[in-house]
Each structure stands twice: as structure tokens, then as C-alpha cells.
Amino acid sequence: MAAKAKRQWPFWEFTLIVAILGAGAWSSTLSPYYLSVDQLFGSTRAFIIPGLLALGLAVVVSLGEIDISLASIIAVGTVTLSKFSAAGVPLGVSAPIVVAIGALCGAFNGLLVAKWRLPSLAVTLGTMGAYRGLAFIIGSEVGYTDFDDSYLWLGSEYIFHGIVPVSLIVFALMAILVWFLMHRTVYGRRCFSIGLNTDASWFAGVDVTETKIRAYALAGALAGLAAIVWIGQYGSARGDNADGSILFVVTAVVLGGIDINGGRGTISGVVLALFLLGTIRNGMGLANIGGPTQTVVLGSLLVAGVLRPAAAAALARLSNPARLKAAGPQGVESSGQE
Amino acid sequence: MSDQPVPAEAAPSRNLVQFVLRLREAGVVVFLVLLGLTFGLLNDRFLSVQNLTIVASSAAILAIAACAQGVVLITRNLDVSVGSMMGLVAYLTADWTANHPGISPAEVVAIAVVLGIGLGAINGLLVAYGKVPALIGTLGTMSLYRGLTYIYAHGQEVSSSRLPHWMLESADIRIAGCPIYVIIAIIIVMAVAWFLYAYPLGRRIYAVGSNGVAAWFFGLRAERVVMFAYVLCGFLCGIAGLLYAARVGTVNVVLASGWEMSSLAAAVIGGVSVSGGSGTVIGAALGAVVLAAIDNGLVLLRVPEFWRMFIQGAAIVAAVAVDALIAEAIRRSTAGRRR
Numbered sequence A: 001m002a003a004k005a006k007r008q009w010p011f012w013e014f015t016l017i018v019a020i021l022g023a024g025a026w027s028s029t030l031s032p033y034y035l036s037v038d039q040l041f042g043s044t045r046a047f048i049i050p051g052l053l054a055l056g057l058a059v060v061v062s063l064g065e066i067d068i069s070l071a072s073i074i075a076v077g078t079v080t081l082s083k084f085s086a087a088g089v090p091l092g093v094s095a096p097i098v099v100a101i102g103a104l105c106g107a108f109n110g111l112l113v114a115k116w117r118l119p120s121l122a123v124t125l126g127t128m129g130a131y132r133g134l135a136f137i138i139g140s141e142v143g144y145t146d147f148d149d150s151y152l153w154l155g156s157e158y159i160f161h162g163i164v165p166v167s168l169i170v171f172a173l174m175a176i177l178v179w180f181l182m183h184r185t186v187y188g189r190r191c192f193s194i195g196l197n198t199d200a201s202w203f204a205g206v207d208v209t210e211t212k213i214r215a216y217a218l219a220g221a222l223a224g225l226a227a228i229v230w231i232g233q234y235g236s237a238r239g240d241n242a243d244g245s246i247l248f249v250v251t252a253v254v255l256g257g258i259d260i261n262g263g264r265g266t267i268s269g270v271v272l273a274l275f276l277l278g279t280i281r282n283g284m285g286l287a288n289i290g291g292p293t294q295t296v297v298l299g300s301l302l303v304a305g306v307l308r309p310a311a312a313a314a315l316a317r318l319s320n321p322a323r324l325k326a327a328g329p330q331g332v333e334s335s336g337q338e
Numbered sequence B: 001m002s003d004q005p006v007p008a009e010a011a012p013s014r015n016l017v018q019f020v021l022r023l024r025e026a027g028v029v030v031f032l033v034l035l036g037l038t039f040g041l042l043n044d045r046f047l048s049v050q051n052l053t054i055v056a057s058s059a060a061i062l063a064i065a066a067c068a069q070g071v072v073l074i075t076r077n078l079d080v081s082v083g084s085m086m087g088l089v090a091y092l093t094a095d096w097t098a099n100h101p102g103i104s105p106a107e108v109v110a111i112a113v114v115l116g117i118g119l120g121a122i123n124g125l126l127v128a129y130g131k132v133p134a135l136i137g138t139l140g141t142m143s144l145y146r147g148l149t150y151i152y153a154h155g156q157e158v159s160s161s162r163l164p165h166w167m168l169e170s171a172d173i174r175i176a177g178c179p180i181y182v183i184i185a186i187i188i189v190m191a192v193a194w195f196l197y198a199y200p201l202g203r204r205i206y207a208v209g210s211n212g213v214a215a216w217f218f219g220l221r222a223e224r225v226v227m228f229a230y231v232l233c234g235f236l237c238g239i240a241g242l243l244y245a246a247r248v249g250t251v252n253v254v255l256a257s258g259w260e261m262s263s264l265a266a267a268v269i270g271g272v273s274v275s276g277g278s279g280t281v282i283g284a285a286l287g288a289v290v291l292a293a294i295d296n297g298l299v300l301l302r303v304p305e306f307w308r309m310f311i312q313g314a315a316i317v318a319a320v321a322v323d324a325l326i327a328e329a330i331r332r333s334t335a336g337r338r339r
Helices: A012-030 A037-062 A070-086 A091-115 A120-139 A149-156 A166-184 A186-196 A198-203 A208-234 A246-255 A267-286 A291-319 B016-022 B025-042 B049-074 B082-099 B105-129 B134-153 B165-170 B180-198 B200-210 B212-218 B222-248 B259-269 B281-300 B305-333
Strands: none
Touching: A012 A267, A037 A070, A037 A166, A037 A186, A037 A208, A037 A246, A037 A267, A070 A091, A070 A120, A070 A208, A070 A246, A091 A120, A091 A149, A091 A208, A120 B259, A120 B305, A149 A166, A149 A208, A166 A186, A166 A208, A166 A267, A186 A198, A186 A208, A198 A208, A246 A267, A246 A291, A246 B134, A267 A291, A291 B134, B025 B281, B025 B305, B049 B082, B049 B180, B049 B200, B049 B222, B049 B259, B049 B281, B082 B105, B082 B134, B082 B222, B082 B259, B105 B134, B105 B165, B105 B222, B165 B222, B180 B200, B180 B222, B180 B281, B200 B212, B200 B222, B212 B222, B259 B281, B259 B305, B281 B305
């Protein structure tokens, strides 16, 4: 992604926008209430929590790494919040602490991955279980629902005449922040350059270890923030909070056009993919399509999202046979975990 | 990256330390012995023959699943649809068996195996020929297969009363005091280990995972090898799913969910590197025994269930770290011969 001018039309983002409009049109035929402003804004709440995770994961994936422990970090955050709420600590104190705990959990992942050079998938698989266990240890097996009202505000309140969810504003701010970080700062360029070629970046003087640890810490901090939103949306904290939601998050990141091997992608693509997935889910809900079918659709979309580059390459080869080349050895590389 | 993938090739090695370092199973065996001694000291029931039989028996199915995961990991890929494949095969097979009274055991096994191979082949097509990153492709089929199970089941379950007696009783058969599941698991794991060790296709699986570029220059068709690894994985998951169904009796839609993680954990603990090319399926099976021993020991010690999750997660991280240390030690000891 050297220069913007080189990007091939149609942009992936454009395709996503068309798909969102298509899914929206389909949804509006299902229910007369779909196109009301209340409904449209309200339905965004469904993907704010996975959306916060996806923003953080996008940064980690741009480095060519992965973090599947993020959903477990949410659980650590929610049970910690329940302890604070029970102790009567005001949210102004506990919220920064929970975000910091999330960042710490993330930084620990980053330390294992970057400093000790361990494979990120295996490490975060381990910490996924460990953090989940930690959440149960902190919160015991009983759920906590007796939250102080101030704790619920961020995730449950609406502003502007009760139309726009506060959590949507928070998500939008975070999206702009991460977009700025990845596309307008030196740090972001470093992330993409590490994702493209770690060795070359290192020779160019990029502190690979520090960059990676910061990315993981950011993802963890966003998961901590998502925990606060969770409390407001569901009003309950338990060790199994957000269990299994990582599939949706990874789907959004990949469908958003972030190359799973690192180095390519845009944050706006991720945000659009979240809107697309949210619209499809919302529409399927309106059409009374059950959870299992939704899971199948989600899985198919994920596969379609990753088959896209291969399909595009095949199309290009068909339309321009002169560029046909034999499959190189890079075709063998599969998951790019190193 | 790992060096020579085969422990046995190091047999004529000049010093013993190097040889032991190259034996990927050494770490997990030592860990298993230490674990056994610790639990044995803390609770005298742990090391009784009866309890060890329980541990082996509960590890049997996971050992097969870990073996399946191990084959794919060795090619430098992974398969997170293992649990969903087991679940789908188990449900479809049990449902078919329940609707066709008088079906023979051989037919049931054939159905399970064919289904498993089919599901594995889909994964293989995606990853080997579709060039989809393994994690993403199988994450997709994981939800796809599980979703299909839900849709097919339609809120129902196959109750044990509808299954033939021989199927339910097969889980309790013992030969010379040893549960048949343990024997089946040992036979399968040994067969796969021998295949990977002694047959050209088995060696190619290591070659592709160890250094894909070199394998390509050597003329190996990586796509076929990876495809085969996924098909073998599906085949083994079919067997594991059927065994699981026969053991639990009542087959529901969530059967074996989460097993993708347990199988991955077992393989990693058993010394199979997620970076491909090294480790053996015997190690992966031993990793399954470690997980079963931890579970069993913690229950005997009355440790709350959620500590197990924490300890299992920590064990994975520790195993990966030890793996990296060993790889580093090997790299240093052979540094002169490397580029």
C-alpha cells in the first residue's frame, strides 16, 4: 500500500458500502419499522462491543500477529467492575483502573509475543483460557447484577432526545482515534511496515518489540473499555461474559480488508465491515432467522472475505493472460505465524 | 525455525544431550512424571491403578483429536474446526443409526469416516487450494459445521434409547482390564505416527511444514500434501466423533464444542510446534494425557473448576515457551552448520 494512487478501483470500502446499502434495502422490505431513526441508531448497539475489540485487533493484525484472548479480557474487566461497584468505588476511579487492567493483560500478551518471540496464536490461545479462568477466580461462578446506576450510564444511556446511544459516540471517537493512529502517525506506518517485512523494518531502525507490545496493550485497553460498555448493556458480570464472540471480531477485521498476514488494510474498512455485519444480523433478526443460521451466514462471509484476494487474482489472470505466472514458493506459506 | 524434524534421525548423534533435546516427547514425558508424582504425593488415590485407568480412558478420545490437530500443525497450518467436525459427524451418524435399526457396526463406522473425510476435504480445499489462511478458513468452517448441526438437529437430540445396544455397550468393553477406547486410541496414534515417520507422504508433511520454500524448490506439491493432512485430520475427527457419541449415548448439538482448543492445547503441550515441521503425534497424544491428568488431579484435590481453565491456559503458554527455548538450544548447538 505504498501510494494511494496505486489502489485499484473499485476500492474494497466501496464494495462494502454497496453491500451495506443492499443489506439495508433487504432489511427494509422485511419490516416497516426498519427505516425509523430510533431503530437504526438502536441497532448499532449490537456491534459496539465487538467493534471496540475489532479496532484493537485490527492494529494487532496489521503487524502480522493475532490476539484471540480479547473476549476473555472483557470478562476480566466486567468482574473487576462488579467488585468495584460492590465496594462503592465511583466509576470515575474504577473505569480508568479497568482500562489499565485491560491494557496490562494485553501488554502481557505482547511481551510474550514480541519480547520472547513466541507464536501469537498459541500464546493468546493460552492466555484466552488463563484470563477466562482469572475472571472466574475474581468473580466466582455467581453472576453480579446489582450495579450502581452510574456504572450503567455508558452502555445504556441515549443522548440527543434519546436517539443516539452514548456507547455509539464512544465507539465513533475510538474509531477516529485508531484511524488517526494507523493512517496519520509514524506509529501506524511502523505497524504496517512491520506487518509487511519485520526484518526490513528492524534494519530500518524500527523498535519492533516496543511497537508490538504497544499494539497489544492498545487492544487490551479497548477490551477494558468494552467491558464498561458491556456492564451498561447487559447489567451483569460473570466469568463467561463475551465467551465465543471472538469469531465475530475476527470476521469483521478480515472482511474489513485487513490482510491476516499483516501489512495491509484500513481502519475505515473495518468500521464498514462492522456496519455490514451489524446490518445483516439486524436484518436476519427482523426476518426471524435463528441464531444457528446466522452463525452459518457469518462463517460463510468470513470465508468469502478471505477468498476475495485469491478470487481477485484469479479474475485478473483470466482477463490478462500475459501476466500469468507460475505459482511461486510463496504460495506455500499459509498462516504466516512467525 | 526448527531444525531436523525427525527425532530418530538424530540417533547417531555425537552426544546424548543433543539426542534428548531432539526427542520432542522428552519434555512432555518428564512433565507427565512430575505431574503424576505431585498429584500422587498430594492425594494417595491418584496413582492407584483404578484412577490411572480413568485418566487414560478420559484422555483416549482427546488423544485422537490431538493427533488429528497435530498432523495439520506439522504442515504449518491449524484446524480450529476439529470440535465442530466431531459434533457434526457424531450427530449425523447417531441420527442415521437411530433411524435405521439393524444397521451393522461396520456401516456406522463407514458413515462416520466418510463424513469426516468429506468435512476435512472442504477445509483442505479452502486452505491448500483456496490459499485461505488456515486460522480464518477453519474458523469459518468451525461456525459453518456447528451451525449446520444446529439446523439439521432442529432443536432435537438423539437420545440413547434410540441407539442400538451394541453401540452404547462398546464404550464399556475392556480387554484384559484395559478400556477398549484406550486400546483404539493407542492403535490409531501409533499407526499415524508410523505413517508420518516411515512413509514418503508422511515425510513430505514434515518437509512442507519445516521449510515450505525449500520443499517447493525440491519439487513437492505443497497443495496436495496440505490437502492430505486436512483429509487425514477429518478422518480422525470422524472416528473421534463416533467414539464420543457412543460414550455419551445422548448426542446433542453442542457435543465436542471447545475441543478445537483442547486438541490444540494437547498438541502444543505435547511438543508439536505451531510453527510447523516439528513434533510428533505421539507427543500430541501424551499432551492429551497431561490435560486429562491435570483435570483428574484437580478434581481429586477438590480444586474449583475454574482454576482448571487458568491452569490449562498457563500450561499452554509454558509449553510454547519451553518449545521456543528448545528450538533456540538446537539452533545454537548446530549453529555452525546453518546459514
